[in-house]
Amino acid sequence: LTLVGQTEPRIAEAIKAELHDQRHSLKLIASENYASLTTLLGLGTWLSDKYAEGTIGHRFYAGCQNIDTVESVAAEHARELFGAEYAYAQPHSGIDANLVAYWAILSHLVERPALEKYHAKTVNDLDQADWDELRYALGNQRLMGMSLDAGGHLTHGFRHNISGKMFDQRSYGTDPVTGLLDYDALRKQAKEFKPAILVGGYSAYPRRINFAIMREIADEVGAVLMVDMAHFAGLVAGKVFTGDENPVPFAQIVTTTTHKSLRGPRGGMVLATKEFADDVDRGCPMVLGGPLGNMMAGKAVALAEARQPSFQDYAQQIADNAKALAEGLLKRGATLVTGGTDNHIVLLDVASSFGLTGRQAEGALIDSGVVTNRNSIPRDPNGAWYTSGIRLGTPALTSRGFTTSDMDVVAGLIADALAATKPVMTSAGAPGKAKYTIADGVAERTQAAADEL
Ligand code: PLP
Numbered sequence: 001l002t003l004v005g006q007t008e009p010r011i012a013e014a015i016k017a018e019l020h021d022q023r024h025s026l027k028l029i030a031s032e033n034y035a036s037l038t039t040l041l042g043l044g045t046w047l048s049d050k051y052a053e054g055t056i057g058h059r060f061y062a063g064c065q066n067i068d069t070v071e072s073v074a075a076e077h078a079r080e081l082f083g084a085e086y087a088y089a090q091p092h093s094g095i096d097a098n099l100v101a102y103w104a105i106l107s108h109l110v111e112r113p114a115l116e117k118y119h120a121k122t123v124n125d126l127d128q129a130d131w132d133e134l135r136y137a138l139g140n141q142r143l144m145g146m147s148l149d150a151g152g153h154l155t156h157g158f159r160h161n162i163s164g165k166m167f168d169q170r171s172y173g174t175d176p177v178t179g180l181l182d183y184d185a186l187r188k189q190a191k192e193f194k195p196a197i198l199v200g201g202y203s204a205y206p207r208r209i210n211f212a213i214m215r216e217i218a219d220e221v222g223a224v225l226m227v228d229m230a231h232f233a234g235l236v237a238g239k240v241f242t243g244d245e246n247p248v249p250f251a252q253i254v255t256t257t258t259h260k261s262l263r264g265p266r267g268g269m270v271l272a273t274k275e276f277a278d279d280v281d282r283g284c285p286m287v288l289g290g291p292l293g294n295m296m297a298g299k300a301v302a303l304a305e306a307r308q309p310s311f312q313d314y315a316q317q318i319a320d321n322a323k324a325l326a327e328g329l330l331k332r333g334a335t336l337v338t339g340g341t342d343n344h345i346v347l348l349d350v351a352s353s354f355g356l357t358g359r360q361a362e363g364a365l366i367d368s369g370v371v372t373n374r375n376s377i378p379r380d381p382n383g384a385w386y387t388s389g390i391r392l393g394t395p396a397l398t399s400r401g402f403t404t405s406d407m408d409v410v411a412g413l414i415a416d417a418l419a420a421t422k423p424v425m426t427s428a429g430a431p432g433k434a435k436y437t438i439a440d441g442v443a444e445r446t447q448a449a450a451d452e453l
Contacts, residue, residue, distance in 0.1 A: 025369045026410060026450045030345045030393020031203070031231065033263045034400065035302060042301040043265050047293035055281050067293045074296045077303035081237050082248050084271035088280045089299055090291040094230045094257035097268030098155040100283035101253045102143075102163065104272070105197055105224050107279045107286075110137045140168060144195035144223075146181075147171035148384065149376040151205030151347075153228060170195070174205070174378050179338040181205070183213045190221045200247065201228030201255075204375050204391050206322075206341040208245045215250040227251040230268075232343055234261025234395060237306045238315020241343075252276055261318060261344055261395040264302030267295045314398060318344045321394040324404035328411025337377050337389065344393050349377050351388035354418040358387030360436040364421040365390070367443040369450035370414060386433040406453060417446045 005012030022034070052067035053060040056075070059068075071089055078087035091097035111134060143163065145156025150173040154161040157169035170193045175182040190198060198218040200209055211227060218225035227247035233256040235241045236248065247254050254271040258264035272280045284291065305311060319342070326340045329348060337347035350361040358374030365372050375391035382388045392414075394407070402410070420442035424435035 021371075024451050025366075025371050026413075026453065027396040028370060028372045028392045028394070028410075029396070030373075030391050031257075031260045032393075033260060033395045035259065035263060035265055035298070036305060039263075039265055039298045039302045039305070042297040043294050045294050045297065047297050050293050051290045052293060053284055053290045055284065061290075067291070067296070070293055070297045070300060071291065074300035074303060077300055077307060078269055078271065081303055081307050082254070082271055084248055084254070085274045086272045086277035086280065088270040088272070088283060089296050090283055090288055091255075091268030091270060092288070092292055092295065093266065094153075094228070094255070094268045095155050096283075096288060097230075097255040097257070097270050098163065098228060099287045100268075100270050100280060101226055101255045101272075102166070102197070103286045104270070104276055104279035104282070105226065105253060106138050106141060107282065108276055109196055109224070110134070110141065112279075139166060141197070142193060142195040143167035143169050143197045143199065144172060144190060144193055145169075145199035146202055146205065147173050149380050150174045150378050151202040152199075153201070153203045153230070156199045156201070156228065167197070174338075176379070179378055180207060181209060183210070183217070187217045187220070190217050190223065194221050195223045197226055198223040199226050199228060200251065201230065201232075203231055204345060204347060204389075206326075206336070206338050206343060206345040206347050208241060208342050209247075210244045211247040211250040212244040214247075224253065225251040226253045226255065228255045230255065230257040231260055231345070233257070234263060234306070234311075235315050235319065235343060237262060238312045238318075240312075240315045240319050253280070258299050258302060261315070262302065262306060263314075263395065263399060264306075265295055265298030267292075267299055269299065317403070318394050318398045320404055321398050321402060321407045322346055324407035325392060325394060325411050328408040329415060332411065332415040334415060344395055346392040346394075347375060347377060348390045348392060348414075349388060350390050350418060351377075351382065354421065355431065356418065356421060356423060356436065357382050357433045358389050359385070359434055360421060360423055361390045361418055364417055364436055364438050364443070365414065367438060368413070368417040368446035369443075369448075370410075370417065370446070382433060402453075409449075409453065413446050413449055417442060 051061045052064040074089035075087040146152030155163045158164050172186050200214045258267040322341045322344050326346045335349040335352040350356045362374040372390050374387045375389045376387045377389040420439035423431035426432045
């Protein structure tokens with residue numbers, strides 16, 4: 001940091017300040033974690049300086065033997081850890097992993113059969129009319145994923161994301177009463193819509209999913225099942241999600257980020273069956289340029305860590321802590337979407353519980369030393385900007401060694417801070433959606449207690 005500071009002091013200060021913030025507040029953002037120092041050391045190396053477009057052993061640049069090693073080791077750990085037939089470690093992020101997966105599926109479903117239909121040996125044999133037909137076919141496929149307000153991710157077909165633009169898209173939601181995924185309704189909707197790709201997985205759904213049923217539905221309608229396990233990859237790696245709750249044996253393609261519950265560096269990965277391996281392997285040049293060697297080194301180290309038996313204890317503790325946090329909030333009178341959790345996420349309905357918007361609750365909590373993010377709840381009356389929910393996740397605090405009794409204390413701090421927060425009224429006398437006040441001394445007290453933990 002001294003060296004960084006000599007070159008650009010503002011960056012050194014920002015790094016120091018971030019370390020301070022992450023150490024002196026309760027990090028409950030469900031998608032964040034603390035990567036190990038070993039993983040971080042893997043990232044900060046000269047592997048960053050090497051270009052290696054292409055795939056292992058087939059690069060468009062010379063001198064890539066070390067990146068080949070790094071990428072092979074990362075992929076090997078991923079295959080072994082998840083029991084996957086094939087792993088692709090190049091995606092720089094979760095969104096990249098999903099784009100690689102979507103184009104791999106489209107190539108597999110449309111481009112390859114079309115090439116066969118034209119009896120073309122190479123793409124150069126196709127004329128303009130062929131390409132127009134192909135482009136139409138590629139751009140006209142159907143995708144079905146979980147809606148954003150039910151907990152799905154932007155990349156699962158949201159209209160302002162490329163996934164919503166490149167596909168003819170339809171969303172599935174959750175049951176209006178229980179908040180749970182309704183497999184019968186999903187089956188019915190899939191039969192009507194007949195998607196080419198059925199996407200499973202979520203960013204804000206506090207429950208486990210039965211992927212055996214998802215695959216059954218996909219098969220019934222002739223869809224490829226793709227599961228985005230970005231959020232719960234650590235729970236799969238740590239064998240908390242086994243049997244029907246593990247997507248790897250059921251989905252043809254599984255994507256993930258490496259930095260959430262999996263506790264690696266920021267990045268993405270794609271796992272696939274052999275059938276899809278060649279198509280996934282074309283992620284570069286299809287949607288990626290040069291892979292980041294240093295990030296793949298960080299992934300390899302983190303995946304090696306996740307293969308240690310202690311990671312299973314860590315993953316189980318994540319789930320136990322989430323349950324304890326949910327119980328702590330429920331016993332203090334809070335309302336939770338689906339009534340609880342059985343993964344790492346708790347979705348707190350702050351509108352019903354405390355008469356606040358998500359934006360107000362998020363602000364009041366950060367003033368009190370608790371970092372969360374506002375989140376829509378199903379059919380959210382406050383929309384996606386103000387929202388009615390707060391998403392809480394336990395992977396980061398579990399990395400700090402928090403146990404279930406600590407989570408009860410955390411639930412108390414959250415409930416006290418939010419109970420002391422009131423919306424500021426608008427000039428028309430109605431509760432506003434952004435501004436809030438906190439009763440004197442509460443934020444400071446909570447902040448001090450959070451720091452103490
Ligand atoms: N998929 C899911 C389910 C996610 O929750 C996220 C991130 O929040 C992503 C993909 C995107 O990951 P990234 O931010 O690395 O692009």
